[in-house]
Amino acid sequence: MQWTDAAAAFAGSYAHLCGYTAPALLDAAGATAGVRLLDVGTGTGTVAALAAGRGTRVTAVDAEPSMVEFTRSRLPAVTVGAGRLPDLDFPDGSFDAVVANFVVNHVADPARAVAELARVSAPGGRVAFTVWPRPAPPLQQLWLDVLDAADLEPAPPTVPDELNFPRTAAGAAGLLDRAGLRDVGGRVLTWEHRTDLDTWWSGAASGMGALGEALAGRDARTVAAARREYERLAGRYVTADGTLTLPTAALLVHGVR
Template sequence: MSTPEDPSTSTDVPSPASPTTPPPLTFDEAERILWADAGPSYEAVYAGLCARTVPDLLDAVAATTGTTLLDVGTGTGNTARAAVARGAQVTAIDAEPTMLDLARSKVPEADFQLAIVPDLPFEPGTFDAVVGNFVLNHFGRPREALAALLAVTKPEGRVALTLWPGERSAGRAVFPRAMEATPGWVHWDLPKLPEADDYPRTEEGLAELFREAGLENVSTTVIDWEHHTTADEWWISVGSGVAGSGRAYLMQEPEVRAAFHQNYLRVAAEMSDEDGTMRLPYRALLAVGTVKS
């Protein structure tokens, strides 16, 4: 579960102005705020976009009939549904209740649980495979998170994750372009990851993160595709306050919001066909590795 527009780290972290000012939010705390009650809006916009990488993710762990599989950060359940269709025995977790409500309604065959990584409610070596579709972006402690995922995977089992790379594709730049063109726009950024927890959002950076975690036979893949939508549909996420771009939009003064919307429509028109189809190029990284026997 992830929006592609929001950066993995920020540039500015507010500091307390006085002893009575609450301390800055941690990355994980900010993530909980960003995604609170976002299930329906996420399903309307980003779920279809993120579903593109699901077949590659399940192929990477060889999910098939009888595979015991953990879907981490299931969102509204598209990965879980695809894994069930392959015959896998699926357990799926997410930290956001409205996401899980939608996922349960779509995939009654899977076992959905509310859980936050790295505090997983499973015994060591429970699953043949662990997958997470764009969930790695949401971990404030990615190395601890990976260690927890490895712990619940059986020896010689596979762990596979997708990630939005650090370099934005044209599809991911739509809202940032509109922000940059809007006078008076007040930026809202996620807190930075601690330096010791950060890593390059590149093929090699992702592969090295997997190797550091102790995974073997690590490989990475670049996935490119074009997502088709409309300007009205793509606006739902921001207009509903979903994730970083949407939360920032709701913070703005009314006249700034109006100007931003007009700038968005201009950018959207540049990327749309005459029939109104927006064509958004996207790129994702996928890494897979094997747990030591």
């Protein structure tokens, strides 16, 4: 599993990318002081930390034990525990706001997962989540191009075709409609992720993401060949000072129970 014991590696690579959407996600969920908020798939706690700074009453859950321990040690004032979609161990209507930052794109049954987010939100509460769009923006397409250039097979898709949804703002919002939410809306967030070649490679080298999954268990020669293709293809995004600047985008959708 790509996320097993991956908290430290995630914190040093992909967490910064995923954290970009946190302010807009919390705004969409109405996360203000006193609000009871559930952060599902908290990872290393970026959203939970920002929410706590706003004065919300934060509960954070994640399916991966290393993420739970990392976030618990980082945010001792936040209630952090184990939790996995689509079966959250909370009564109906437990929270005023429920958020999931880049979690729905990792579940096998997105509609059921979003219905669970809605279930644990109180009447009048807000649900908001983010997913990556398709077609893939340049940042995500880079990994796909490296897979192709290195002649590596991507991992099988997480979601069966019959359970999938269009990775567009309308498609993601449709999951909230199906879950019975009202005042549903969505938009595309765009930005440039700034990092460097070594840091960005470290996520894949640790087994995360599409390339990381394909490299898992491969011999050193195969990994080195993939690294060379990565540096070649990523070169077009490296500025004179060595900064790797990757355009990307996310879908943010929200609704009211």
